[in-house]
Amino acid sequence: QVQLVQSGAEVKKPGASVKVSCKASGYTFTSDYVHWVRQAPGQGFEWMGLINPSGTSANYAQKFQGRVTLNRDTSTSTVYMELSSLRSEDTALYYCAPESPGRGYLGYWGQGTLVTVSS
Amino acid sequence: DIVMTQTPLSSPVTLGQPASISCRSSQSLVHSDGNTHLSWLHQRPGQPPRLLIYKISNRFSGVPDRFSGSGAGTDFTLKISTVEAEDVGVYYCMQATQFPYTFGQGTKLEIK
Numbered sequence: 001q002v003q004l005v006q007s008g009a010e011v012k013k014p015g016a017s018v019k020v021s022c023k024a025s026g027y028t029f030t031s032d033y034v035h036w037v038r039q040a041p042g043q044g045f046e047w048m049g050l051i052n053p054s055g056t057s058a059n060y061a062q063k064f065q066g067r068v069t070l071n072r073d074t075s076t077s078t079v080y081m082e083l084s085s086l087r088s089e090d091t092a093l094y095y096c097a098p099e100s101p102g103r104g105y106l107g108y109w110g111q112g113t114l115v116t117v118s119s
Numbered sequence: 120d121i122v123m124t125q126t127p128l129s130s131p132v133t134l135g136q137p138a139s140i141s142c143r144s145s146q147s148l149v150h151s152d153g154n155t156h157l158s159w160l161h162q163r164p165g166q167p168p169r170l171l172i173y174k175i176s177n178r179f180s181g182v183p184d185r186f187s188g189s190g191a192g193t194d195f196t197l198k199i200s201t202v203e204a205e206d207v208g209v210y211y212c213m214q215a216t217q218f219p220y221t222f223g224q225g226t227k228l229e230i231k
Contacts, residue, residue, distance in 0.1 A: 035220070037220075044223070044224050044225050046222075062219070095168075099215075104150065104154060104156030104158075104215040104216070105156065105158040105170060105174070105215060106158070106160075106170060106213070106215075107180075109168055110167065112167050
């Protein structure tokens, strides 16, 4: 059974950085791209970016360019999303979702990590 | 960016009756690989989204056959043949044809 386990909730002050992890259980997503999508409270979804299977390349949404960094540790099947210069508008649930190359859909999602930015 | 527009934004339905949600994209979703990467997701309160339909009309693993998708180009529809209580929540269309992936605003399905 495919499971994606994300790290726990975080509370950060404005200007700080946060790093969220996503680990696959039940399968290895070494061949998959991994996307990050966020959802502000009561709002819809916003795609942030993706990282390739080997972890050598990432594609970021223009809105987050310069503030988000995706990394992956292939030895532990873990992917990381780091968001810097946090502001209150970054308060959201952050989800990871793998995609097999060429599939064009996100079949499995992590449980979400709530990041709260508050002074 | 491709803009995804859903209608209606809210849909009160009676149990056992059909429901339909529309999604329109600001440009064609036909990918260079020939596929149309339009999918539908369902989210219940407090849960992550769940994939229902991919590539317009393909049901994902475990999705009941009361869910069906149709459409082409820029206009797409999700239909539920007979609504059950567990179908409440918010439905989103999503395009994965072009970066950045984008989502519709969501349609809230509630029982009358």
